[in-house]
Structure formats: structure tokens, C-alpha cells
Amino acid sequence: MSNQYFSPCPRGLEALLVDELTRLGASDVEQVPGGVAFSGDWPLCWRVNLESRIATRVLWRVGQTRYRSEEEIYKLAYATTWAKWFTPDETIRIYLTAIRSPLKSLNFATLRIKDGLCDHFRTVTGKRPSVDTEAPDVRVQAFITADTCTLYIDTSGEPLYKRGFKRAKVEAPLKENLAAGILKLSGWQPDEPLLDPMCGSGSFLIEAAQIALDIAPGSGRSFGFEKLKSCDAAEWQRLRGKVLQRRQPNRQLEIFGSDIDPRQVAASESNLAAAGLAGLVQLMDADVLDLEAPAPEGVWVTNPPYGVRLSTGEELAEWYPKLGDALKRRFAGWRAYFLTADLDIAKRIGLKASKRTPLFNSDLECRLFEYKLVAGQNRD
Template sequence: MTVSYFATTARGLEDIAAEELIRLGAIAVKPEFTGVYFEGDQTLLYKINLWARTIFRVLMPIETIRSQNPEQLYRNVRAMDWSEYLQPDQTIAVRCTGKNQQLNNSHVTAIQIKNAIVDQQQQQKGVRSDVDTVEPDIVINAHIHENNCILSLDSTGDSLHRRGYRPAMGLAPLKETLAAALLYITEWTPEQPLVDPLCGSGTILLEAALMGLNIAPGLYRNKFCFQNWPDYDAKLWGSLLKEAEMSQKEHLPIMIGTDADADVIRQAQSNAKACEIGDQVKFYQQHLADITAPAESGILICNPPYGKRISEVEALFPLYKLLGDVFKQRFKGWTAYILTGNKELSKKVGLRTSRRIPINNGGIPCTLLKYEMY
């Protein structure tokens, strides 16, 4: 049976997420602000949660109700038959986005919806679901838009960007979903060497390794919310897990991450070990000035610090100039990318860009700069 779904993603990554969903088998794909509508069956729902690299979660809309004010919202939520989706022995969490004139506090709106659901349970069965905001069995997503509320079941639970392999993080970690999107944008393929000379805790390289080895990121998670749904098909899910495990590859091209900070290199090595690819990706403590190309051609990508205050930005001028010098002198034949959130810093690279791609990194407007090193 074909069902309508909505995959949430970071602002600016909607088209990339849509392309990924199409590759996974989604139909009627339609990008929207911070998400993508699509259609598919139960197998596709499970498959996307298991394989998607650029989205946060998959929602299944169940009802759109009028919600001009708190009273109307409560009434209309309580009028729905929640026994189709939730049993009193299951824990619940309600998460709300959006607002209108009278429903302008998402936390209060979420409580109103929760109250309507558990009040119905109490009236019908004499018992009600407990609230669990950490590991709930069932997650209800509510989105207020004008005078309507779109209610959805969250099939995912904890955001997909939390792969589960990265307990160690640097000071400004890149989300795994954005790292994967950057790799799609650069059109890196598993046959190409990949270098990150400012690798931090290793996110870009680890995401590339998972792609290159065809490892489903969902394999690192213990559970998804759809496994608590009444129609959960354990046999189908088991077959998809087995298929994913059998499709993994064994070898990668040259993949190297370096950083001057010994502590973050240890973090990167720890993360690589956690996803059982420690022997495939090499992380070294090395200063940027000492880096050399490990092959005649490949992809170089890095996410250097941007600086917030003027004094911090000025202090980074030498780093960006050194990046340009290293690219020009040591990486002829390579394609290099820098993700930066500061135009003044990008000028210090001193090289002509072949492409400038707008990227949003955690609310910071950034640009992915592409350099062809002939």
C-alpha cells in the first residue's frame, strides 16, 4: 500500500535529500522548506530509515485538524481515535513546530495535544500512556500552520544524523547529514582518494567511508520508532538488515585525515574504531604546512574555523592563506573544496574558484568553494 510521508532535512539540503530519496525508490517526490514529501510503501519507509544519509527523520501524516486556538486544538485532537496508533502501556512524546496567533508557544501546544490524547485513553480504558521525552515508544509530531495542525507519527525517533558511531566530537562538529550532503555535492566517488587536512573528529571522512563501503548508517542504531507501531513487520525489517549487511564492500581508496591537534585525532581514531573501519581510514597528527598529496589526483575537502568576532576572523587570515598555498603547491591535479562562513576569509585563499555553492551549516550561511588545481 502506498502511503504519503514527509522527510525532514536541514534548510538548503531539500533538493539533495530529494535526489537521495529518489535513488532509494521514493515516488511523487516534492521538496518543501526543510523537508521533502514523498510516497512509498512500508518497505520503502524501513529502507529510508536504514539507508538515508541526508535527512533527520521520516514522518507519516495521519490527520490535519483545525486549530485556531488551544480549545479547538484540544477538542479536535481528542476526537481522533488514538487507539489506532498508541496503547496505554506505551510511552509517548509530542513534539511541536510552527505557531499561529493563539498557539504561539510550541511547548505549551505540545502539552495541550498530549493532554487530549491521554485524557481520551483515561476515559476509554481507565489507564493512560506515560510521557517519556528521552526514549518514547511513540512520537507524535505536530506542525501548526495558520489555523491547521498537521499531526504525524514519527517513524524514526532520535534524529538520523546521530548515527551512533560518534561518541567523540570536536568543538564544532559538522552534522553527519551535512557531511554526507557535501560529499554528494562534490560528486566524490569511492574510486577517488579523499583528504581532509583539517579533519577534527573525522566526520567527513567517516561518512565517505560508510558510502564507499556501502554501509547503511541505520545499522549503528538500536531501534526506530516504527518498530513500536501496530503494523510493524519484524520479518521484513530483519530481511532488510540482512540484505544491508550482505551488500557491504571491503576496500576503500586512499582516505586520509590530518589535524595539528593530537586530541581531536584521537577522537577521530576512536570514532573510526566505533564504526569498525579503523583500518580503512587513516588519521594522523600533522600540521597543515607539512601535508603532501598521497596520489596524483583526488578530492580534498575541509571545514576550517570561521571565527565569530572580528579579532577571531583576523587571526584566521594566515590559516586560509596557507590553505591556498598548500593547494597550489602540493595538490596539482586535485579538486579542492573549502566550506566557509566568512567572505573575508575566503578571499585570503588567493585562488580562483570554479564554483561557489551556498550551504547552511547549523543556521550559519556558508559557501562551499570549489578549486580546480591544474
Template sequence: MHHQFFATCPRGLEALLEAELKSLNARQIQPTDGGVGFAGDMLVCYRANLESRIATRILLQVGKGKYSNEDELYQGAYKIDWPQWFDVKQDFMVKVTGVKCPLKSLEFATLRIKDAVCDRFREAVGSRPYIDTREPQVRLHAYLAAEDYQLYLDTSGQPLYQRGLRRASIEAPLRENLAAGILKLSGWQPGTPLLDPMCGSGTFLLEAAMMSLDIAPGSGRGFGFERLKNFNSGAWQSLLKQAQSRAKPVTFQRLYGSDMDLRAVRISRQNLQEAGLLEAVQLAHTEFTAVVPPTPEGVLIANPPYGVRIGEDEDLAALYQKWAKH
């Protein structure tokens, strides 16, 4: 059975996400600001969650229509057969996003959609699911435009940039899918030496190591689709085993990281160690202007400080001039 999906991503990375989805056999691919729409069966959905380095969430469309007020939103949500998708014992949350939305309050719109879901369950099974806005078992997303609404089930659960690898972070950490996108946009390819001289908690290095070793980014975590009633455990386990068997043994991949902050180097080491990727990377405690190129050629990539980890604007202005000269 084919479904419509929407994959969200950081703005500016839509073309990369489109290319990923094509490689995963998605159909009817339609990029837009902040994401890419596509069609496919649930296997494509599982694969996108498991393999995408760029997506933030994979959303399964369960309803759409026209609306002009909260009551029409309620009716649109009520007519969906929610009990076919998840169990009344599973708690849920609703997140509403509006662009040119005519409604005065998105909070009230959220409440009306929640009411519709609960009322539909009451009619079907005589009781209603509970709401949990912190760690829900099921997440619903509503996108409200000027005249149209779309309702989605979140098949990812926690956002996909949470790979299940990084345990510790410093201030202002870079999200993993943004780091993966920057690596791809830079033109870096696995096998090419890579230097990150401001490695922070090691996000660029973690992503580069996974790319170099062909490790599927979602192979070490769980997903929202595993809690839906249509979950095909056998098909999912087969996909997961294929991905895990494809991964290469961990060896040094000519990935180099350093930072002037010893705490950052220790955190990078800890994160790489816990991910089982420490052998792929060489780390050093070195200030940027003291870094010696580790190879004659390669790619240098960095997320320079912007006033969270290091000082005020005046201090940073002097540092940027120093770094540029180096």
C-alpha cells in the same frame, strides 16, 4: 497500505534527499524548504530510515486539518486513534513547530495536543501514557502553519545523523547527514582519492568510508518505528539482512585524513576503530601547510575552523591566508 510521510533534512540538501527517496521507490515526492514529502507503504519508510544518508527524520503523517485556536488543535488531535499506533505503557513527547502560526504560545499548543492524546487514551483504555521529554519511546511532531496543522509520528526515534558509530567528538562536530550531503555536492565518488586535512573527529572520513563500502547508514542502530504497533518485524529483518549482506569487506579506500591537533587525530582513529572502518582510512598528525598530496589527483574537502576550536577572529584571518597560499 500507503501513508504520507515527510523527511526532514538540512536546508540546501533537499534535491539530494529527493534523489535518494526516488531510488528507494517513494512516490508523490514533493520537495520543500527543509525536507521532502512523499508517499509509500511502511516498507518504504523502513528503507528510508535504513538507507538515507541525507534525512534527519522520517515522519509519518497521522492527521491534518484547519485550525484557528488551541481548542481546534485539541479537537484535531483528539479525533486521532492514538491507541492504534502505540501502547499506553509507552511514554511520549510532543514537539511543535510553527511557521506564520497565529497562536500566541507554542508551549500552550504543545500542552493542548498532549492533553488530547492522553484524553483519547483515557477514553479507550481507562489510563493515560506518561510524558518523557528526554528519552521518550514515542515522539509526536506537530507543524502549524497560518491555517493548517499536520500531526506526525516520528518513525526515526533518535535523529538519523546519529549513525550509532561515532562515540567521541571534538568541539563543533559536523553532523553526519550534512557531511554526507557536502561529499555528494562536491562531486566526489567512491573510488576517487579523498583528503580531509582538518579531519576533526573524522565525520567526513566515516561517511566516505561507508559510501565506499556500500554500508547502509542505519544498519547499526535502532528506530522509532520498531516501537509502533504496526511494526512488521519480519519485513524489517529481511531488509536489514539484505543491506548488511551488500556491504563490502573493509579494505583501504584511498581516504586520507590529517589534523594539526593530535587529540583530533586520536579521536578520529578511535571513532573509525569503533565503527570497524579504520582499515579504510590513512590518518596522520600534520599541520595543513605541511600536508603533501597523497595522490596525484583527487578531492580535498574540509570543514575549516570558525572560532570554536581555534582562537579568535584575528588568528583565524591570518590562518586562512596561510591556508589559501598553500
């Protein structure tokens, strides 16, 4: 049986998600701002949750109606056959997103969806599920436009960028699916050296290592669909085992990470170890301005911690030109990629960007700047 799904993703990565879903076997793939709609059977849903590096969630569409008031939304929730898919013993939470909705209170609309779902269970089973706002077994997503309400069951549970292993956190972390998307946009291949000179918690390093070793990004976690009646546990475990068997043996990788702050390096080291990648990535304490290229060619990728460790505009104004000089002196032959919301970097760094890709880190509008570094005379 073919189901209808929607996968949100970081804005700017929709085309990459289309390619990924198509490769995994999705049909009726349609890109929209902020995500991709597609069709497929349950094994496809399982594979996307397990293998997608770009998707944030996999939402299964279970109901849709046109509406003019909260009463029509309640009727949709009541008529949806929830009891076919999970039991009242599972806890629930309702999430609602709206665009151009005429309703006066989205909180009230959320409450009416919850009422309709619970009344459905009371009618069918004589028992209603409980609400758990912290760790629900089943997450119901509602999407409301000016005249349409669509209901989804979230088959992922926790968002997919939560790979299930990170222990050490840092300020302004980069979400894993955005890091994976940036690696894809850079054109990096596993046989190329990769360097993140401001590595923070190690998102780029871990995603690159998992790509190099063909490790499924969801291999260390569970998913929401495992709580549903439609999940054939034996078939799911067979599929999961087959995907996990592709993992290559651990080996030393041409992936390098550094940071001027030893605490950041320690965070990367801790997270790499938690992901089963201890010792595979080369880490060092170093100022990015003093780094030497670890290879004649490669990919430099980073999310500069502007405004975090360099707190004043004057410090930034002095630092970016020095960074441009260091890149040109020591990294000729490399491709450099900077994700930043500081759009003045292009003027300050003193290098000509060959590409500027708009991306969003959560709700923060950013640019991914590409610099193709060639040998030449330094600036005065």
C-alpha cells in the same frame, strides 16, 4: 497501504534528498524548503530510515486540520487514532514547530495536543501513556502554520544523523547527514582519493568509508517505528538483513585524514573503530600547511575550524593566504571543498572559487566553496 511522510534535512540538500528518496522507491515526491514530502508503504519507510544518508527524520503524517484556536487542535489530537498504532505502556513526548502561528502560547498548544492524545487513550483503553522528555518511546511532531495543524509520528526516534556509533566528540561537530551531502555535492566517487586535512571527529572520513563499502548509515542503530504496532518485526528483519548483506569486505581505502591537534586525530580514530572501520582510513598528525598530496588527483574536503583553534581575526587573516599558497603548490589537479560560515574566506584565500553553494549547519548559514586547483605560478 500508502502513507504520507515528510523528511526534514539540512537546508541546501533538499534536491539531493529528492534524488535519494526517488531511488529508494518513493512516490509523490515534493521538495519544500527544509525537507521533502513523499508517499509510500511501510517497507519504504523502513528503507529510508535505514539507508538515507541525507534525511534527518522520517515523519509519518497521522492527522491534519484547519484551526482558529487551541480547542480545534485538541479535537484533532483526540480524534487521531493513536491507540491503533501504539499502547499506553509506551512513553510519549510532543514536539511542536510553528510558522506564522497566531496562537499566543505554543507551550499551551503543545499541552493541548498532549491532553487530546492522553484523553483518546483513556477513552479507548482506560489508561493514559506517560510523558518522558528524555528518551520517549514515541515522539509526536506537530507542525502549525497560520491556519493548519498537522500531526506526525516520528518513525526515526533519534535523528538519523546519529548513526549510533560515535564515541569521541569535538567542538563544533559536523552533522553526519550534512557531511554526506557535501560529499555528494563534491562529486566524489569511491575510486577517488579523498583527504580531510582538518578531520576533527572524522565525519567526512566515516561517511566516505561507509559509502565506499556500501554500508547502510542506519545499520548500527534502532528506530522509532520498531515500537509501533504497524511494524511487522519479521518482515523488517528480512529487509534489514538484505540491505546489510550488501556491505563489502573491509579493505584499505584511499581516504586520508589529518589534523594539527593529535587529540582530533585520536577522536577520528576512535570513531572509525566504533563504526567498524579501524585501519581502513589513513590518519596522521600534520599541519595542513605542510601536507603533501597523497595522490596526483583527488578531492580535498574540510570544515575549517575558524574561530575555534585560530582565535583572532589577525591570525585568520594571515592563515588563509598561506593555505591558498599550500593548495596551489602541492595540490594541483585536486578539487578542494570548504564548508565555512566565514564568508571572507573567498577574499582571504586568494583562489577563485568555481562554485559557492549555500548550506546550513544547523541554524548557521554557511557556504560550500569549490576550488578547482591547477598548476601555475604562485601569488607574490
